[in-house]
Each structure stands twice: as C-alpha cells, then as structure tokens.
Amino acid sequence: MASMTTRSDNPASSRFPVGRQAFPHRDLTGIGRLQRHEILFLLAEAQQWVEFNRQSAKHGDLLTGLTVINAFFENSTRTLLSFEIAGKRLGADVVNMHAAQSSVKKGETLIDTAITLNAMRADAIVIRHGSSGATQLIADQVDCPVLNAGDGQHEHPTQALLDALALREALVARGQSADDFTGLTITICGDILHSRVARSNLLCLQALGATVRLCAPPALMPTGIEAMGAEVHHDFDAALKGADVVMMLRLQTERMSGQFIPSPREYHHLYGLTKRRLGYASGDALVMHPGPMNRGVEIDSDVADMIDRSIITRQVEMGVAIRMACLEVLTRARRGVKGWS
Ligand code: ASP
Helix, strand or coil, rough: CCCCCCCCCHHHHHHHCHHHHHHCCCEEEEEECCCHHHHHHHHHHHHHHHHHHHCCCCCCCCCCEEEEEEEEECCCHHHHHHHHHHEEEEECCEEEEHHHHHHHHHCCCHHHHHHHHHHCCCCCHHHEEEEEEEEHHCCCCCCCCHHHHHEEECCCHHHHHHHHHHHHHHHCCCCCCCCCCCEEEEECCCCCCCCCHHHHHHHHHHHHHCCEECCCCCHHHHCCCCCCEEEECHHHHHHHHCEEEECCCCCHHHHCCCCCCCCCCHHHHHHHHHHHHHHCCCCCCCCECCCCCCCCCEEEEEHHHHCCEEEEHHHHHHHHHHHHHHHHCEEEEEEEECCCC
C-alpha cells in the first residue's frame, strides 16, 4: 500500500463519477461549496488511510517531491499536527509557518504573504487564519491547491469531514448505515456564534441527511441561523431529548469581545454535558467534541471519557486520515494522475 501511485484500485471508486468529476475543486475552502457526493467521495478516500495509519509501517510516497506549507496564523495543536503527519505519511516535504515567525507580525498584508508563499512554489498550502474568508483570499492569489484549516468563524471543513468519518465508523460498528445519516438527530451545543466547527458540521451533517439541533445561550446563537435549516434551542435538556449524537463545543473566549456568559460555573450548570443530562438523549447516544476540551465547563470528565459512548479520541485519529485524503486528492492534477489533470 505504501507505494501505491493511483487510487484506481480503490473499491469505493465505482460509487463516484470517474476522474476529476468525482471532486472537481482545486481548493477545499468550505463544506458549503461541496455536493453530497463530493463529501462522500472524500470520506471513502479517507477510509483507506484509516487502515493505512493502523499499520506499523506507515510511510507512503504518493506526494514524494511535493512541498506542503502549513501556514498557521492562529494557534493550533491537533489540526497543525495532523496536517503535518498527513503530509509526511504521504511522503511530502512539510514546512510549518507559524504566525509568530511570520512577516504578518511585521505588518505584511495577507495578499503579500500569499504572493510570497506562492513564489516558494508550494504544491499545497494549508491555511489557518483568524479572519473569516482569509483562506479564499489566499486561494485566489496562488497557483496551488489551498486547504482551509479554519478561518475565523466561517468554516473548518476538515473538522466536519473527520467528524463525519468518526461518526460513520461508530455507526458501522453498530451495524448501521455508513453513507446516509437520514434519521439521525445530532445536537450541537456550545458557543455556536463563534464556532466555525458548528457551521461546517451543520452543512456537512445536513448534506448527509441528518437533522441538526443547535443549542446555545441566546447571546451565543447567531441570529438567522434557522435559515440554514437547523433547529434552534436555548434549553439544553430539550435539545438533548432523543438525540443520537451530542457534539459539545467550547466557549471560544479568544473571539469574544465583552462578557457573553455570567460565569463558567453558571454556564456549566445550564449547558454543561453531565452524565445525568446525557440521560435525556437516546440510550446509546454518542458523544463528540472537536477539542480542545474544557473539562468541567462544557463537558464533564465522566462523559468525555465514557468508553462506550465518547468517540472524541476517534475524531482525532480520523483527522489524520481525512487530511491525507484531502492532500492526496487535491494534488492529483499536479501529480499528473490519469483523469485528474
Ligand atoms: N479546534 C477547533 C477550531 O479550531 C475548535 C476549537 O478551537 O474550539 O475551531
């Protein structure tokens, strides 16, 4: 498997249009730009990397000779690490650029930074930035694929894809459908207002057929979000009723200007996921969290660590596979893979 040069031996390929038609985008800037079958295509591609990553030897060569730049203008632990691991497992040369070391701190505009990155002849650029839309701005300036690793409050597409992959794996383990989330009710609770994860997940989960409930204190719920088709709740107990999956989000204090909640204690009282509260959800409801977790605020440890219900560490595992799939698929044209140029 480590020396595969095409994905034509992928058994999932027969379920999707042939070649570039399966994923006709140069960049991955948001789930909002993807069709359902394109999401399913990326999930199917990632599946083989899940298995690849579970081997003891996991060094491939599909991206040998290619340079991937991870340009992170905001802090990150798991996303940066998993993009770095993903690129390296595919054989690419991976370079990480942290904001603290970049000329942005010296006043360079985002467009000049993009032009500079482009001049380095990167083969893929992964961007995390604090401003919504920054990834698209950079994508419009460069010649190589751009992957959004989180832009402001806008989108975090690889998080939503890895969440769908983790959820799908858990459902398959229970003998349920892999590709269709129809009939599933997923409650996302937390700081919806500032969360790009909530937005990307709403789009992704709905595209796969799920019913999504969003729950937050009124001050942390974006106005008009109902227009995106979500059920909106402010009472967490009601939002949990019969839910099949509960996805908890942290309070994104770094994005808050002013006081949005009375205190973390009060917040936990009303919106923290406790074992007792999980009892309102369906009997075998799954628990998810994109991390980083604030234990004792939005989620209690005895829920986060429930072996049979929490798939939080699986989400992290799936992150590497999804990012490998995205890097591999988006560089096919550059690598001259048949049918993708
Ligand atoms: N890691 C996710 C993000 O970058 C969630 C979070 O930070 O709370 O948006």
